[in-house]
Amino acid sequence: MTLIRALLLASLATPAAAQTLVDAPAGRVTGIAQGKLAVFKGIPYAQAPVGERRWRAPQPLPRWAGTRPATDFGPACIQPSVPATSVYAPTTPLPTSEDCLSLNIWAPRQAKRAPVLVWIHGGALLTGSSREALYDGRHLADRGLVVVSINYRLGALGYLAHPALSAEDPRHVSGNYGLLDQVAALAWVRRNIAAFGGDPANVTIAGESAGALSATYLMVTPAARPLFRRAIVQSGYLVTTPALRTAAFGLPPAEAIGARALPAGDAATLRRMDAQTLTNGAAAAGFLPFANVDGVVLPEQPVVAFDAGHQAKVPVLAGFNQGEIRSLRVLAAQPPASAEAYEQGIRARYGDMADAFLRLYPAVTYRESILLTPRDALYGWTSERLVRSQTAAGRPSYLYLWDHGYPAMDDANLHAFHASELPFTFGTLSLTGPNWPKVPDTPDERRLSNAMLDYWTSFAATGTPRTAGGPAWPAFDATLPIMHFTAAPRVEPSLLAGMYDFNEAVVRRRRAAGTIPWNWNVGLNAPLPTP
Known part of the structure; x- marks a missing residue:
């Protein structure tokens, strides 16, 4: 037997990966059969947000002709690179594209009206992707869920508010494109997931960090509320959200923030810019992507919406991590030379609240206290506030500490x-x-x-x-x-007795003052009182 003939026979004897076919309203799609699961990767859920569709709401994708292969993940959305030394650095660089609005599905092959979990990745609304190996949905799907993970626009491409973009919009708003992508993905799930064995009436949104922030945005976004039934919020942060055109709580208008990051005067010029160049340039200019309160997509400050009972009345599972800030030390204050200096700094900033602060975050362990202060102000307070809000709305909710x-x-x-x-x-x-x-x-x-x-x-x-x-x-x-x-x-x-009450009091004072944001500007990073 010649070597060529032997190799040919060997190749014929090796079966290709088994495929599975689904005919969904969006179109016919083939995935991969993996044991008891069917896996579909890189399915587009909206038209590519490129060219004239950059910085516009995602547009529906017409039903495609023929059968679309869904065996490879789609590219990540355009983003700055993560430093190679970061604990969050990927094993290999993520392939990126402006054409990135895709989702992935892991489903039990015999599923019928199975519960659905939609995962929203983290990364500060600036980095990350649904293709990261960490988010492989097979083990959740093995337990009976249909798992969907989504991409959404990031950084300046996803969250830039700008006067030129607002001027051309029929509703005179801009920014919130990444949030609108998430709503579009949920709408796609509502229309199509039954074809993959999922129950469109039993959808849970879930996310960590910026994905958890996104889940809280979705809970107060009117267009999203009918599209999910529960929420999982892992290390979410219910921080101050800028308003589109007015200064609020110490933050400049979102349009002004965008105009400083990308000062081009007209929308056409902005759309001609190279996607990676503008993303890197905005990040270098200090642009931090957040949704904005535009009165349309996001009608009001999220914390105000929860206070007023305007959020989705759904059960929530929420929590945070003991060492959140150990890998995010940029959010912590620089430790002073001594415990005495720490206590003096706290008393100067917190006045009549200083004693309560120091009971929770004592000077004797001030280096650890400096890490715990932003942990609780961002993640601990948010987790408990969400669970309290939903419990008060009559929806049993659950709190954890990792x-x-x-x-x-x-x-x-x-x-x-x-x-x-x-x-x-x-x-x-x-x-x-x-x-x-x-x-x-x-x-x-x-x-x-x-x-x-x-x-x-x-x-x-x-x-x-x-x-x-x-x-x-x-x-x-x-x-x-x-x-x-x-x-x-x-x-x-009562593991964290006092944590929530103190941080809630700080947030309420800042809201009443109207000139101070509530986020990581706490402890020694808190502002000194104005004379």
């Missing part, structure tokens, strides 16, 4: 760092990036991950988080119960 460590993480002084729960909630313990502290492959780590997968899956399916053999997770109530994830999950009432 406090798990393992040797590589703790040796790097990154105990329970921002996003470190993600490999456990997705079951992707071996799929972290090159700088991520390696999760040990042990029965204990897999057991904790399985418990979290169970809790998240059952919440998405029924609104009640459960796991076989683990503690019952009580809904939030006056005893302040919190699920504490350490080596194993356990319930601890």
Whole structure:
């Protein structure tokens, strides 16, 4: 037998990856059969936001002709590169394109009206992608969910408000394009997910960090509210949102922020700019992408909407990480030379609230207090406020604290760092990036991950988080119960007593003053009183 003939016979004997076909309202699509799952990658959910469609609301995609292959992830949206030394650096650079509005689906092959979880990736609304290995949905789908992960426009392409763009818009608004992409993806799911075995009436939105921020935006975005039934908010931050045309709470108008980042005078010039160049330039100019209160897409300040009961009345599972700021030290104040200097700085900034502050964040451990202060002001306060709001609206909701460590993480002084729960909630313990502290492959780590997968899956399916053999997770109530994830999950009432009340008081004072944002400008980063 010749070598060529042997190679030919061997190739014929090796089966190609089994494919699976779905005929959805959007069009016919082929995915990959992986065991009991069908996986579809890179399905477009809107027209490419390029050329004249840059900085416009996403446009529906007509039903495509023929059969579209959905076997490879779509490109990430245009974004600045993540520093190679970052704990969040990907294993390989993400391929990017301005044509990036795609989603991915993991579904049980025999699913019929299965609950759906739509994942919104994090990355400060500036970086990230649904194609990251960390977000592989197979383990959640193995438990009966249909899992959808989405891309949305990022940075200046996704969130730039600008006078020239507002002038050409029929509603005279701009920015919020990334948020509108998320709404469009949810609308696509509503129309199409039944063809993949999902229940369009049982959709849970979920996200971490900027994905969690996005979930809170969606909860107060009128167009999104009918499109989901529950929300999972991991390390969300309900910070001050700029208004489109007016200064508010110490923030300049979103249009003014955009005009400083990209000062071109007309929309046509802006649209001729190279996408990567303008994204990098805006980031270098200090542009921080956020949604804006435009009275249309986002009608009011999110925290005001929750106070007024204008949010989606849905159950929420929300929480944060003990060591959020250990990997986000840019958000923390520089430690002073001594505990005495720390206490003096706090007293100068907090006045009659200083004693209460120092009881929670004492001077004797001031270096740790400096990390805990923005953690609680951003993530802790937000998590509890969301759960309190939804409980008050009559929707049972659930609060957690992720406090798990393992040797590589703790040796790097990154105990329970921002996003470190993600490999456990997705079951992707071996799929972290090159700088991520390696999760040990042990029965204990897999057991904790399985418990979290169970809790998240059952919440998405029924609104009640459960796991076989683990503690019952009580809904939030006056005893302040919190699920504490350490080596194993356990319930601890009043674990963070005082944290919420203090930070709520700070936010209320700042709202009343009307001149100070509420975000990471706390502790030694808080403003000194104006004489």
